[in-house]
Amino acid sequence: METTALTSRREPLTAARIVDQAMRIADQRGVSGLSMRSLARSLGFEVMALYNHIANKQSLLALMTDAVASTISSAPSGASPLAAVRAITISTHAALLQHPWATEQWQQHLPGPARTELMETLLRLLNESGLTPETAHHGFHAVTNHVIGYTLQEKSTVLVDEDATANAKIYLAGVSTETHPYMVAHVNQHLSGETASSFELVLDLILDGLERLDKRD
Numbered sequence: 001m002e003t004t005a006l007t008s009r010r011e012p013l014t015a016a017r018i019v020d021q022a023m024r025i026a027d028q029r030g031v032s033g034l035s036m037r038s039l040a041r042s043l044g045f046e047v048m049a050l051y052n053h054i055a056n057k058q059s060l061l062a063l064m065t066d067a068v069a070s071t072i073s074s075a076p077s078g079a080s081p082l083a084a085v086r087a088i089t090i091s092t093h094a095a096l097l098q099h100p101w102a103t104e105q106w107q108q109h110l111p112g113p114a115r116t117e118l119m120e121t122l123l124r125l126l127n128e129s130g131l132t133p134e135t136a137h138h139g140f141h142a143v144t145n146h147v148i149g150y151t152l153q154e155k156s157t158v159l160v161d162e163d164a165t166a167n168a169k170i171y172l173a174g175v176s177t178e179t180h181p182y183m184v185a186h187v188n189q190h191l192s193g194e195t196a197s198s199f200e201l202v203l204d205l206i207l208d209g210l211e212r213l214d215k216r217d
Helices: 002-009 015-029 036-043 057-069 081-098 102-108 113-128 133-156 161-173 181-191 199-216
Strands: none
Touching (some): 057 102, 057 113, 081 113, 081 133, 081 199, 102 133, 113 133
């Protein structure tokens, strides 16, 4: 009787609730630390209960990835098409940084509804910006590849500050200022804190370059 009463008071299991909890676990442990069994346990259910809502782990990961896409902000009202592309791209980068596991998953699953809408919006904006259809096509891939590639690089190079400094100093000890003066100066710029993320700089170069490419033709 007591077990029945507890079960009846338990929050119902839904696909949205499963995805939300799975994202919390993946944010903390990564995808490798997420299993259907541990996920079910964290929700207070047996693992078979999850399969009433989600087919398997791959389906779950696809839903999680689309849930990240749904958090990406829309462009500010009144923004020009390319300014809107810039704002959406920066928001995409921020969303992927917030959920580090999502960048690799982005590449491994077909787009869901939220991501499809995101892609449609970017393509529409690029075409409405006055770019030729061919340039808009290439621009879409340039912008999206920049987000994915840059975020993957950030993810792979995340180090504790002390470790990063120590590694940089070890590297500099083996590099001569006579043969590689610019490389030594570049590393010292990082050590002195003179450099920051170049994500927005490169994004601006891409967008400006698309406009110049069309004008040149």
